[in-house]
Amino acid sequence: MAKRYNPNKCKINRNYSISEIxxxxxxxxxxxxxxxxxxxxxxxxxxPYLILGSDLRLFLKDLRGINKRPCELGEIFCMKCRSPRIPEQESITFEAESSTYGRIKARCEVCHSSMNRYFRLQELSVLQRHFAVILPLQQKRLG
Ligand SMILES: [Zn+2]
Structure with missing residues (x-):
């Protein structure tokens, strides 16, 4: 789990050094x-750098938001980046795990770690379309 930092722990009207934070x-x-x-x-x-408490609070609120952002269509959650990421197009494979479930295996476009996402086989054609949205760009570059 990504660590959560309570934004309200810092006081908005004082300055903090890096060590104090x-x-x-x-x-x-x-x-x-x-x-x-x-x-x-x-x-x-x-x-030494000083950070305004109110800026720190805003940043930590944002950070929580970033970590909580759900995957958009065509994204898979990367455990290493702790963020939804677009997979490398050529790395994507769809595998059936059972008669009802499948797994998408891919590599993160940013950190190149392997990513996994389970899906219901019923969703396969829809998912393939989502992940294929960015394919033409890739082909254009290769062509
Ligand atoms: Zn990543």
Whole structure:
């Protein structure tokens, strides 16, 4: 499970250093630095970096939203990215697991890890259409 960080744990009207955020949320400082790369806003570019509590709160709310985003059509949830991802077109296979269920196997377009999604065989033709939506682009590139 993706870790959830309570956005309300930080105070909106104070500034936090990277170490203070790390302490508050019991994470490594590198995690906070990764948040900065993912869009957490710092007050300015002077070191030590300071982050406004209200910005941190907004970012953590967003982060929860991102982690909770359901898969859109043509996406599979990537366990490594912890996010719905479009699979690499050439990696997609549909396998029947039983008389009623099948499994889509594919690789994540972003991190290239294997992804899995179970589906009812009844849905096969619909799913194949969803995952084929982006096929023409791929063929164009190869052609
Ligand atoms: Zn991935």
């Amino acid at each position: 790390a302490l508050l949320y019991q994470v490594h400082k590198s995690t906070v630095k990764a948040w900065l790369k993912r869009g957490l806003i710092k007050i300015d570019s002077q070191r």
